[in-house]
Amino acid sequence: xxxxxxxxxxxxxxxxxxxxxxxxxxxxxxxxxxxxxxxxxxxxxxxxxxxxxxxxxxxxxxxxxxxxxxxxxxxxxxxxxxxxxxxxxxxxxxxxxxxxxxxxxxxxxxxxxxxxxxxxxxxxxxxxxxxxxxxxxxxxxxxxxxxxxxxxxxxxxxxxxxxxxxxxxxxxxxxxxxxxxxxxxxxxxxxxxxxxxxxxxxxxxxxxxxxxxxxxxxxxxxxxxxxxxxxxxxxxxxxxxxxxxxxxxxxxxxxxxxxxxxxxxxxxxxxxxxxxxxxxxxxxxxxxxxxxxxxxxxxxxxxxxxxxxxxxxxxxxxxxxxxxxxxxxxxxxxxxxxxxxxxxxxxxxxxxxxxxxxxxxxxxxxxxxxxxxxxxxxxxxxxxxxxxxxxxxxxxxxxxxxxxxxxxxxxxxxxxxxxxxxxxxxxxxxxxxxxxxxxxxxxxxxxxxxxxxxxxxxxxxxxxxxxxxxxxxxxxxxxxxxxxxxxxxxxxxxxxxxxxxxxxxxxxxxxxxxxxxxxxxxxxxxxxxxxx
Numbered sequence: 001x002x003x004x005x006x007x008x009x010x011x012x013x014x015x016x017x018x019x020x021x022x023x024x025x026x027x028x029x030x031x032x033x034x035x036x037x038x039x040x041x042x043x044x045x046x047x048x049x050x051x052x053x054x055x056x057x058x059x060x061x062x063x064x065x066x067x068x069x070x071x072x073x074x075x076x077x078x079x080x081x082x083x084x085x086x087x088x089x090x091x092x093x094x095x096x097x098x099x100x101x102x103x104x105x106x107x108x109x110x111x112x113x114x115x116x117x118x119x120x121x122x123x124x125x126x127x128x129x130x131x132x133x134x135x136x137x138x139x140x141x142x143x144x145x146x147x148x149x150x151x152x153x154x155x156x157x158x159x160x161x162x163x164x165x166x167x168x169x170x171x172x173x174x175x176x177x178x179x180x181x182x183x184x185x186x187x188x189x190x191x192x193x194x195x196x197x198x199x200x201x202x203x204x205x206x207x208x209x210x211x212x213x214x215x216x217x218x219x220x221x222x223x224x225x226x227x228x229x230x231x232x233x234x235x236x237x238x239x240x241x242x243x244x245x246x247x248x249x250x251x252x253x254x255x256x257x258x259x260x261x262x263x264x265x266x267x268x269x270x271x272x273x274x275x276x277x278x279x280x281x282x283x284x285x286x287x288x289x290x291x292x293x294x295x296x297x298x299x300x301x302x303x304x305x306x307x308x309x310x311x312x313x314x315x316x317x318x319x320x321x322x323x324x325x326x327x328x329x330x331x332x333x334x335x336x337x338x339x340x341x342x343x344x345x346x347x348x349x350x351x352x353x354x355x356x357x358x359x360x361x362x363x364x365x366x367x368x369x370x371x372x373x374x375x376x377x378x379x380x381x382x383x384x385x386x387x388x389x390x391x392x393x394x395x396x397x398x399x400x401x402x403x404x405x406x407x408x409x410x411x412x413x414x415x416x417x418x419x420x421x422x423x424x425x426x427x428x429x430x431x432x433x434x435x436x437x438x439x440x441x442x443x444x445x446x447x448x449x450x451x452x453x454x455x456x457x458x459x460x461x462x463x464x465x466x467x468x469x470x471x472x473x474x475x476x477x478x479x480x481x482x483x484x485x486x487x488x489x490x491x492x493x494x495x496x497x498x499x500x501x502x503x504x505x506x507x508x509x510x511x512x513x514x515x516x517x518x519x520x521x522x523x524x525x526x527x528x529x530x531x532x
Contacts, residue, residue, distance in 0.1 A: 034046070034119060034120035034121070034362050034363040034364045045204060045298065046120075046204045046361075046362060046363060047204065047298050047299060047300055047336065047337055047361050047362075048204050048205050048206070048207075048295060048298060048299040048300070049205075049206045049207070049299065049300045049301075049302070049358050049361055049362075050206075050207045050208075050209070050286065050290075050299060050300070050301045050302070051206075051207070051208045051209070051302045051304075051354065051358070052209050052211075052279075052282075052283065052286075052301070052302065052303045052304070053075075053078070053128070053208065053209070053210040053211070053304060053305065053306060054210075054211050054213055054214065054276070054279060054303075054304075054305040054306075055071065055129060055159050055210070055211065055212055055213065055214065055215035055305065055306060056071075056214055056215045056216075056272075056305065056306070056307060056308070056309045056320060057213075057214055057276070057305035057308075057309070057330060057331060058305075058308035058309040058310070058326050058327070058329065058330065059305070059308065059329055059330050059331035059332075063304075063329050063330050063331045063332045064304065064329070064330060064332040064349040064350055064351060064353070065328055065329055065330075065348070065349070065350045065351070065392050065394065065436055066306065066307050066308070066328050066329075066330055066350065066351050066394070067083050067084055067350060067351065067352060067392070067393060067394055067395060068084050068307070068394065068395060068396050069307045069308065069320045069321050069322060069323070069327040069328050069394070069396055070091060070092060070307060070320060070321055070396065071092055071131075071132055071158075071306050071307060072089055072091065072092045072096070072098035072099070072131050072132045072133070073087075073089045073090060073091065073096075073098075073396075074306040074307050074351060075130070075131055075210075075306050076089035076097075076098075076103070076107065076131065077350075077351055077352050078306070078351050078352075078354050078355065079107075079111040079112065079113070079355065080107055080110065080111055080112075080352075080355065080371065081112060081352050081353070081354070081355030081356050081369065081371030081372060081373040082352060082370070082371060082372045082373075083352060083372050083393055083395065083490075083493070083498065084395050085395060085491060085492075086370075086372060086494055087103075087107050088102070088103075088107075089103060089107075089131075090397040091397055091399050092132040092133070092158075092399075093132075093133065093399075094133050094136055094138060094139060096397070098131050098132050098133040099130070099131040099132070099133040099134045099135075099136065099139055100133070100139055101138075101139055101140070103131075104139065104140065104144065104146065108146045108147050108148070109147050109148075110369075110370065111146070111147075111148060111355070112354075112355035112356075112358055112359050112371075113126070113146075113148040113149060113206060113208065114146075114147045114148025115148070115359060115364060115369070116148065116206050116358070116359070116362055116364075117148045117149070117150060118147075118148065119364060120204075120359075120362040120363070120364055121203055121204070122203060122204050122205060122206045122362060123150045123151070123199055123200060123203050123204070123205040123206070124148055124149050124150045124151070124205070124206045124208075125149070125150065125151040125192070125195045125199075125205065125206070125207045125208070126149050126151070126152055126153065126154060126207075126208045126210075127153040127154075127188045127191050127192055127195075127207075127208075127209050127210070128153070128154070128155055128184075128188050128208075128209055128210030128211055128212070129154075129155045129158070129159050129210045129211075129212060129215075130146075130154045130155065130210065132157060132158050133157060134154055134155070134156065134157060134167075135154075135155075135156035135157055135165070135167060136157070142154075142156055142165065142167035142170065142171075142172045143167075143170045143171075144167075144170070145167070145169060145170045151169065151195055152167060152168070152169050152170065153166055153167070153168055153169075153188070153191050154166065154167045155184070155210075155212070156172075158215075159212035159213075159215035159216070160184060160212060160217075161183060161184050161185070161212055161217070161219035161275075162175070162176065162177040162182055162183065162184070162219065163175065163176060163177055163182075164184060166187075175187070179221065179222055183221055183278070184211075184212050185211050185212060185213055185221070185275070185278040185279060185281075185282060186221070186278060186281075186282075188209055188210075188211060188282065189281065189282040189285050189286070192207060192209055192282070192286060193285060193286070193289055195207065196286075196289050196290070196293065196295075204362070206358065209282070209286075211278075211279050211282065212275075213272075213275035213276050213278060213279050214271075214272035214273070214275045214276050214309075216268075218268060218271035218272055218274070218275055219271075219275065220271060220274035220275050220277070220278070221274075221275075221277070221278045224274045224275075224277040224278065225274060227273070227274050227277060228270050228273045228274060229270070231269070231270050231273060232266045232269065232270075233265050233266050233268075233269040233311035233312055234311075236313070236466060237466040237468060238313045238314055238324075238466040238467065238468055239312045239313055240255065240256055240257050240262070240312050240315055241255060241314060241315065241468070242255040242314070242315060243314035243315070244470075245457075245469070245470040245472075246314070246457060246470060247430070247432075247449055247451075247455050247457065248453075248455075249424065249425075249426070249427050249430050250314050250316070250322070252423070252424065253314060253315035253316050253423050254315060254421060254423055255315040256315070257312065257315050257317065257421070257423075258420075258421055260420065260421070261312075261317045261420050261421050261423070262312065264317060264318070264420050265311045265312050265317045265318050266311075268311065268318050269311045272309075283303070287301075297337065298337060299336060299337075300334065300335070300336030300337070300358075300361055301334070301335050301336060302332070302333070302334050302354065302358075303331065303332070303333040303334075304330055304331055304332045304333075304351065304354070305330040305331060306330070306351075307320050307327060307328070307330065308320060308325075308326050308327040308328055308329055308330055309326070309327065310322065310324070310326045310327055313326050315423070316423065316425060317419075317420055317421070317423055319417055319425035319426075321396065321398075321417070321425060321426050321430065322425075323394060323396070323432055323434050323445070323447050323457065324467050325461070325465075325467065328394050328436070330351070332349065334376075334380055336361075336380070338380070338381045339380050339381065340382060343382070345379050346438075347376075347379050347386075347388050348388070348389055348390065348391070348392060348436070348438045349376055349379070350373065350392045351373075352371070352372050352373030352392075353373040353374050353375070353376050354373070354376075355369075355371055355373060356369070356371050356373045356374055356375045356376075357373075357375045357376040357377055357380075359375075360375035360377045361377060369495075370494070370495050371495065372493065372494065372495060372498035372499070373498075374388075374389065374499060389499060389502065389505075390437060390438060390439045390501070390502035390503075390504050390505045391435050391436060391437040391438070391486065391490070391502035391503070391504075392435075392436050393433065393434070393435060393436075393487075393490040393491065393493075393498070394432075394433065394434040394435075394436055394447075395432070395433040395434070395491070396430070396431065396432055396433075397431045398426055398427050398428050398429055398430030398431045398432075399416055399426050399427075399428065399430075400413070400414040400415050400416045400426060400427045400428035400429075400430075401413065401414070401416060402414060402428075405418050405422075407419075407422070408422035408424075410422070411424065414427055414428045414429070415427045415428075429449070429450065429451040429452075430449075431449065431450040431451070432447050432448060432449045432450065433447065433448060433450075433487055433490075433491055434446060434447035434448075434487070435447075435483055435486050435487045435490060435502070435503075437483075437502055437503060437504055439502075439504035439505065441504065442462075442504045443460065443461040443462045444458065444459065444460060444461065444483075445457075445458065445459045445461065445467070446458050446480075446483035446484075446486075446487060448484070448487060456472040456480075457470045457472060458470060458471050458472040458475055458480070458483070459471065479503075482503045482510050483503060485510065486502060486503050
C-alpha cells in the first residue's frame with residue numbers, strides 16, 4: 001500500500017452555492033452520530049473523501065486484497081464493509097443478488113455512503129459503474145437511486161465507453177459514440193468537476209468515481225490508441241505454463257497457448273493500459289481542481305480497483321475469478337491529512353476496510369456498524385505497536401450454465417467464459433473459499449473447493465510467489481487442520497468475529513474439539529447456503 005504525499009495548497013474557499021444543505025433534523029443526527037475524526041482541532045471542518053475505483057485493474061506487486069475476484073461481489077464488499085457471505089452478493093446476476101430488490105432493501109440502507117449522508121451530514125456524489133445489474137427493469141430500473149446519495153450519475157449495467165445510458169438522479173440519459181461528448185471516462189471527469197464547482201461549501205463531501213477502465217471492451221480515447229505499441233503482457237514464471245496439481249478448471253487450459261491466444265492477450269493488455277491514460281487525465285484534473293479551491297489539504301483520496309485480472313498465467317488467456325494473487329490483489333494508493341509521503345505499509349488489508357476507514361475519517365463510531373472490516377486510519381497515520389489482523393477471507397461462487405456452448409461443442413455443460421480457443425475461465429463448481437495469511441514468519445494461502453473432489457490448494461508465497469507449486473499434500477497435517485478450521489470459522493464470521501486472531505497470531509487459540517460434531521465425526525468447513 002503506497003501512501004502519496006500531500007501537494008502544497010493554500011486554503012481558498014469559494015462562495016456558497018445553490019446546492020441543498022442539511023435540514024435541522026439532519027444536523028441533530030450529525031451532532032449525535034459523528035463527533036469528528038481524532039486529531040482534528042475543534043472548529044475545523046471534517047475532511048472530505050474521494051474514492052476512485054477502476055474496473056479489473058490488477059496489482060501483484062503491492063496493494064490490498066479483495067474478498068471475491070469478481071466485480072459485483074467485490075463492489076458490494078466495498079460499499080458494505082462486509083464479506084460476500086454477509087452481504088449475499090455472490091455473482092454478477094440479479095439471481096446472485098447483484099443490485100437486486102433484496103440488496104436494495106437490506107444492504108443499501110447500511111452502506112457507508114448512506115451512513116455518511118444520514119448520520120454525518122456529508123454531501124455524497126456517485127459517478128460511474130455501480131453494480132453490474134444496476135438499472136435492470138426487474139430491480140427498479142434507472143429510476144432507482146440508492147439511499148445515501150445526494151448526487152447520482154450511474155451507468156446502466158456493465159462497463160462501456162460509448163453507447164450507454166446514465167441514470168442522472170433517477171432520469172435516463174443516453175449517450176452515443178461522439179468522443180468529445182460521450183467518452184465515459186471523460187464524462188465522469190466532467191461531472192465530477194461540476195460537482196466540485198457547485199456543491200455546498202458548508203458540508204464536507206464524499207465522492208465515489210467508478211471508471212469503466214480498464215474493463216473490456218478496452219476502448220481507448222482516440223489520442224491514446226497508438227500508445228504502448230511495444231508493451232506486452234508480463235512473461236512471469238507462471239505465464240503460459242500448465243497448472244499442475246491445481247483445480248481441474250486450471251488443468252484444462254491448453255498449454256502451450258496458441259499464437260493467436262498470445263496475440264489476443266497481448267493486444268488486450270496493451271489496450272487496457274491505453275484506457276487507463278484517460279483515468280490519469282481524470283485524476284490530474286481532480287487534483288488540480290481540489291488544489292485550486294484550497295480543499296486538497298483537507299481531502300483524503302483513495303485509488304483502488306474491484307478485482308484483479310490475468311493475462312496468460314497458467315495458460316488462462318484473459319479474465320479474473322481465480323484464487324491467485326493476480327486476480328485477488330488490487331492497487332491501493334492513499335493520500336490525505338496526516339499521511340506522511342512515500343510510505344509503504346505491509347499490513348494485510350482488504351477492500352472491506354474501505355468503508356470503516358472512511359466512516360472513521362468522518363468521526364463515526366464504528367461500533368454502531370455491522371461491518372466486517374477494520375479502519376486503516378491508524379495505519380495511514382503511522383501508528384506504532386498496532387494490533388492488526390493476520391488473515392483475510394476470499395470466497396467465490398462459480399458460474400456455469402447447464403447447456404453446451406455452441407462455439408465449443410466438445411465441452412460439457414456447466415462451464416463458461418470459454419474464449420479464446422475454448423479455454424474456460426469459470427464453471428459452476430469453481431466455487432472456493434480461501435484464507436490468505438500474512439505474518440512475520442508465514443505468507444500462506446489455503447483454499448478449499450466445494451466440488452466432488454473437495455480439492456485443496458495451499459501455497460507458500462515466500463518460497464513460491466508465483467503460486468506454481470501446490471503444497472497441500474506435503475504440508476504438516478496439523479497445520480492443514482488448523483487452516484481448515486480457520487477457514488470454517490471465517491466463513492461463518494460476522495462483524496467482530498471476522499477480526500479474531502488468525503492461526504499465526506500469537507493470540508490465536510486452537511480448540512480441536514470444535515472440529516467434531518456431536519456424533520464424533522470430523523467437522524469440515526461448509527460453504528454458506530448463500531454461496532450454493
